[in-house]
Amino acid sequence: MIADRPERPDQHESLPRPANEAPFPAAPGHDFKVRRRTLLALLVAAIVLPCVYVIAMAYNDLRMREADATDITLRTLRVAEEHALKVFDMNEALDARVSDLVRGLDDDGIRANEVQIHQKLDDIGGGFPQVAAVSIFGRDGDLLASSRYSPPPPLSIATRDDFTGTRDGSVLEHVSRVMPGQVNGETVFNMGVSRSDDADAFAGLVSVALRTAYFSSFYRDLLGPASPMALGLVRSDGAILAFGPPPRASASAITPRSPLDDALARGSESGVVRMHSAVLDSNVIVAYRRVGGYPVYVTCAYRTPAIWAAWYRHLSVLIISMFAPSIALWCVIWLSLRRLAAEEEAWERWQAEASMRRSIESAYRQARKMEALGNLVGSVAHDFNNLLMIISANVQIVRRRGAAGLEREISAVERALKSGQSLTRQLLGVARKQPLRNETIDVGRWLPAARELLRASLGAKASLVVEVDDGVWPVLVDVAEFELALINLAVNARDAMPNGGRFTVRARNITFRPGEGFPLDGEFVHVTLEDTGAGMPPGVLARAFEPLYTTKSKGTGTGLGLPQVFAFCERSGGLAAIDSAIGAGTTVHLYLPRSLAEPPAQRPGEAREETPEVQQGLNVLLVEDNDEVAAGTEALLQMMGHRVTCASDAASALERIEAPHFDGEDTPRFDLVLSDIHMPGTMNGIDLAETLQGLKPGLPVILVTGYAEELDRARNVDVRVLSKPFDIALLEKMLDGIRKDRHGRASDERDATLETDRDTH
Incomplete structure (x- = not known):
């Protein structure tokens, strides 16, 4: 579109901003962003750095605690290993002394000297708390002599693993599994050596029974009460010989297919493994060590939940000591962010108010400019309307009087008149003075x-x-x-x-x-x-x-x-x-x-009822300050058959209306007042109409105007209104309606008079 509309910019804009409105200052907005980012960075640092520090310290503390647990486990293990080695070495010596005691004696010789041998065996093993009994077994596994009983009870170990293993040369079975004593029921395990005859053949077994309770008591005393550790004495095949303190679950062997079981199966001399112990029903750090050359290992297990519990206690202290000041710092930063948000909101409100004020000022200046322009345009349009009214009236006069040979020229004038009326309508519309x-x-x-x-x-x-x-x-x-x-x-x-x-x-x-x-x-x-x-x-x-x-x-x-x-x-x-x-x-x-009212329904055109034209003219008071407009309008009204009296303003019009009646009649002098609204003097056309409503209530008034604000006020008065420039035919139609109303009222009055006379006679 070009015509009355400029070509448009590259960017889209729905509503143009006033030309003199300045944009928001950039610096404060950027300052808010920088301050917010700085505070957020401080908040993140105040959260992240303590967290990183706590995590690093907690990780380091956990590793140190695990290292300390491993170290104390190894130290405790070494003490237990030295104790076990002394016990086994002493047992080895006891076995050797007993073997020397019965050297050269066969089974019958031992039975024959059983009383003396019993006394010697009691002297050899009776002074050691770990020794439950010292026994001599024959070639067939029968008990020949014992430090505990004399004579010995009839007992055979021919089918026991330690007997058969020692007889067959198995090193493992030199230390038996845990078993209850066959005589007194005491829980023991045996260390045995084979006896040889003169031909260096297997002649029997010398066995020292060791109390498991001795080891368990020693381990309990070594670890102390409520210790997270546990000590155990285990054969190389995983069979448990002694354990202290006693485990919660009864078990005869270590956890199968565990890292410790694998290490013992490989014959490892020592080491540290992590595993879940079914014996202790807990995750543990286990240190193990072989006892000399014996098929026996000492193990020390440290429960990892104890490590974690101590670590949690230390971590809670660390968190409290670290985050207490951090929380205070977070609150300070959070309050600073809240305050910054409040400041930014206040700044934005101030900016909005300032922008609104600038917009209002700009709109006010624009309104003043448009008002001034509208007044100018309205004044020009009003004068132009008067000129158009003069031309229109005179063209109508020429057409009614007839102008042979001038049809083409008159039509040209009428076309120009319509263009002028359209231009006037546009001018009044732009000036907001066009009636809607x-x-x-x-x-x-x-x-x-x-x-x-x-x-x-x-x-x-x-x-x-x-x-x-x-x-x-x-x-x-x-x-x-x-x-x-x-x-x-x-x-x-x-x-x-x-x-x-x-x-x-x-x-x-x-x-x-x-x-x-x-x-x-x-x-x-x-x-x-x-x-x-x-x-x-x-x-x-x-x-x-x-x-x-x-x-x-x-x-x-x-x-x-x-x-x-x-x-x-x-x-x-x-x-x-x-x-x-x-x-x-x-x-x-x-x-x-949107209009909440419903639009009127479309109705088919109705044929107008033809009524005979009332030929009687009206007495019209024409109030118009422009002489030429008044002259043209007067001529037209006279050609329509009406009698016209002219007045130049409202005051003179009132003087004529209030003048005495003429011809001795009781009818008003004027049947109609046709007045312009915009007139000189203290009263305009609307003031005149309002005055006439009180002075002559039944007198019809037609007001003519080209201003919207005057038209709105005129509609509040009980008058007919014509907006300039008006069509002469519309005025004629109004006059016909007034004439018909007047004729109808006169007929009603005559009928009422006749009815009254008839009733009187």
Whole structure:
């Protein structure tokens, strides 16, 4: 669109900002961002750094505690290993002494000397608390002599693993599994050596029974009460010989297929493993060590839950000592962020208020400018209206009197008169002084019906597309002004697309809520008119709605098209805006408020009832300050058959109305007052009408004006109103209606008089 609308900028903008409105200062906003980022960075550092420190310290403390647990386990293990080695070495010596005692004696010889041998065995093993018994077994596994009993009970170990293993040369079975004593039931394990005869053949077994309780008691005393550790004496095949303190679960061997079981199976001399112990029902750190050359290992297990419990206690102290000041720092930073947010909110409110103040000041200056321009335009339009009224009246006079041979010239004058009336209407619309005749219309029916009007305005080269959503709300507008707005926009689109294009008209419902940034809120019908023309540069778009501004060549544009569109939307309670991009066409947005009233239903045209014309003329008081307008109007009224009396202002009109009656009649002197509103003096036409309502209640009054604000006030008075420039035919129709009303009242009065006379006679 070009015509009365500038070409548009590269960027889109729905509502232009006032030209003198400064943007928000950038520095404070950036300062808020920097301060917020700094505080957030401090907050993150105050959270992350203590957490990293606590994690590092906690990890290091856990590793140290595990290392300390391993170290104390190894030290305790060495003590237990030295103790076990002394016990086993002593047992080895006892076995050797017993072997020397019975050397050269066969089984019968031992039985024969059983009493002496018993006494010797008791002397050898009786002084050691770990020794439960010292026994001599024969070639067949029979008990020959014992330090505990004399004579020995009948007992055979021929099928025991330690006997058969020692006989067969198994090193492992030199230390037996734990077993209950066959005589007294005491839990023991045996260390045995084989006896040889003179031929160096197997002659029997010398066995020393060791109490498991001795080792368990020693381990308990060594570890102390409530110790997280446990000591054990284990054969190389995993069989448990002694354990202290006693485990919760009864078990005869270590956990199968565990790291410790694998290490013992490999014959490892010593080491440390981590595992879950089924014996202790806990995760443990286990240190193990072989006891000399014996098939026996000492183990020391440290429960890891004890490590974790101590670590948790230390960690809680560390967290409290570390995060107590950190929490205070977090609160300070959080309060600083809250304060910063409050400051920023206050700053934004201040900026918004400042911007609003600048906008209001700009809008006030713009309103003052538009008001001044409107007053100027309104004054010019008013005078122009008077000139048009003179021309119109005289053209009507010429037509009524007949002017043979001048039909072409008179038609040209009438066409010029219509153009002048349209221009005056535009001027008054821009000046907000054009009276609006609002009515509710159904946009869904009305826009498609206006298609032909738009096609005629667009021309043959441009195509027209009309798209209306279903259920579009009705609007309350002046239909003539709406049509004029669409025509102006269509003409602009035609001029913006000299080589043809597409003009699209769309209508849809839209709702704006408070706080969404739109100047208005409520329910609107959004009408968009989009062309595919060249668009506008920014400087032109900024002045798009400015009255009398145009980019068209001289003589082709008035600069009133887009201002009329803007004024129409604004006075209808809505808004107009332009969206444009160079090379992408122009879109004009019309936001018209929804009407809650239903549009009138379409009715078929009714044939007017022909009534005989009342020929009697009226006595008309014409009040007009312009002599030429008064002369033309007077001549027209006289040609219509009416009698006219002229007055130049309201005061003189009142003088004529209040003058005595004439012809001795009781009827008022005037049947009608036809008055302009805008007149010199202290009273205008509306004041005159209000005065006449009190002075002559039944006297009809017709007021003529070209100003919207005067028309609105005039509608509150019980008078008929004509807006300038008016059609003479409309005035004649009003006069006919007044004449008919007057004739009807006169007939009613005559009938009432006749009825009264008849009743009297």
